[in-house]
Each structure stands twice: as structure tokens, then as C-alpha cells.
Amino acid sequence: MRFIKAMDLLLETPRLLLRPLELSDAEALFELNKNPNVHKYLWQKPEVIIDESLKVIEYVQRQYAENKIGRFATVLKETGEFIGWTGIKFVNDHVENGNTNFYDYGYRLSEPFWNKGYATEATKAWLDYGFNHMKIEEMKAYTHAENGASNHILNKAGFQFIEEYSNNEGIIWKWWQLFSLDYKRNQ
Incomplete structure (x- = not known):
């Protein structure tokens, strides 16, 4: 892995490249974000125009x-x-x-790439980077309570389930955390 400032950061796993989002990713991001199945355990608001994906990329770049x-x-x-x-x-x-003011780990993959181990592979790379290179002390994550696949991935990666909570729409989410010391102890 190569580690430099975030905009130049490139992480590699055996099968994946993890690189900053670029405006040229808008079409592919839109394909991901317009799929209702991808939004099943999110906010049930698939994107309807590509401009929404462009705004997401600009937000992430900020x-x-x-x-x-x-x-x-x-x-x-x-x-x-x-x-x-x-x-x-x-x-x-x-x-x-x-x-608020916490580090959160998350991911969203296109449906054809579910259940192939990509999320687990990326999770391992990001936790290594976050704890060993960014020196983050504590990482949080939150998932829809019914999203069994994501809950399984976080648990397998070492995150500890803390509690369930309800958002403003009454949807139940799971709150997870992983401390640097626990992560390093289990490596």
C-alpha cells in the first residue's frame, strides 16, 4: 500500500484499488445510486438524475x-x-x-458485486489504514438493523455492536464501534 495525502492516496488489496472519487465517476456512481435494491437498507431514496451523483462527488471532494x-x-x-x-x-x-465529530466506516457496492468478498476485503484495508496510519483511536459504523450482510461484515471485522437506535423516520439502526487497541490486539 502507498500512503500519502488523501487526494493522492491509493490503497490496494489483492483484487481492489481504492482511490479518491473523481467527477468522471459520476455515471458509474449514478448507476449504483439509482438501484432501489441498493437503497433497501438506506433511506429508500434512489437517485433519479445524474446531477445528484455529481453533487455527492463534490461533497466528498470537500x-x-x-x-x-x-x-x-x-x-x-x-x-x-x-x-x-x-x-x-x-x-x-x-x-x-x-x-458528531467521529470517524465512520462505510461502503456501498453495486448489486452485481455483492456476496463476493469485496466489502470484507476493502474493510480490512480501510481499518488498517485508519488505525495504523491515520492513528484513529475509535471507529464507528451504523447499519440498518435488518441489513444482515452489512451487520455480518462489521462483526467479522471486529466491530462491537453497541445498541439499536431509531432515526427521525422511526427506522431502527445498529450502532457499532471498534477501538484501535482492540483492532491491533486481534491482528
Whole structure:
């Protein structure tokens, strides 16, 4: 892996390249975000125009500048195909389960790439980067309570389930955390 400032950061796993999102990713990101199945355990609001994806990319690029980290494009090394995004985000623009100003791990992959181990592979790379290179002390994550696949991935990666909570729409989410010391102890 190569580690430099966030905009130049490139992480590699055996099958994936993790790189900053670019405006040229808008079409692929739109394909991901307009799929209702992808939004089943999100907010049930698939994108309807590509401009929404462009705004997402611009938002993430601001996070790179302000926080030196954000969600990254996740690309298959073998084909160069954009399969979604993964990464660490510093949450300071809203309150989640009573928390703000925390590092959050998350991902979203296109449906054809589910159940192939890509999310687990990317998760391992991001946790290594976050704890060993960024020196993050504590990582949070939150998932829809019924999203068994994502809950399984976080648990397998070492995240500890803390509690369930309800958002403003009454949807139940799971709150997870992983401390650097626990991560390093289990490596």
C-alpha cells in the first residue's frame, strides 16, 4: 500500500484499488445510486438524475480537503470497473445516534458485486489504514438493523455492536464501534 495525502492516496488489496472519487465517476456512481435494491437498507431514496451523483462527488471532494479523508471509489484491479465506494468519513455535518465529530466506516457496492468478498476485503484495508496510519483511536459504523450482510461484515471485522437506535423516520439502526487497541490486539 502507498500512503500519502488523501487526494493522492491509493490503497490496494489483492483484487481492489481504492482511490479518491473523481467527477468522471459520476455515471458509474449514478448507476449504483439509482438501484432501489441498493437503497433497501438506506433511506429508500434512489437517485433519479445524474446531477445528484455529481453533487455527492463534490461533497466528498470537500471532505477530502477539509478532513483529509472521505469515501473512495472502489475499483476492480483486473478490469478497472467501478464497483462502488468504501472508506472512512469524518462525520461533523450531522448528529447520528447522539454523536458528531467521529470517524465512520462505510461502503456501498453495486448489486452485481455483492456476496463476493469485496466489502470484507476493502474493510480490512480501510481499518488498517485508519488505525495504523491515520492513528484513529475509535471507529464507528451504523447499519440498518435488518441489513444482515452489512451487520455480518462489521462483526467479522471486529466491530462491537453497541445498541439499536431509531432515526427521525422511526427506522431502527445498529450502532457499532471498534477501538484501535482492540483492532491491533486481534491482528
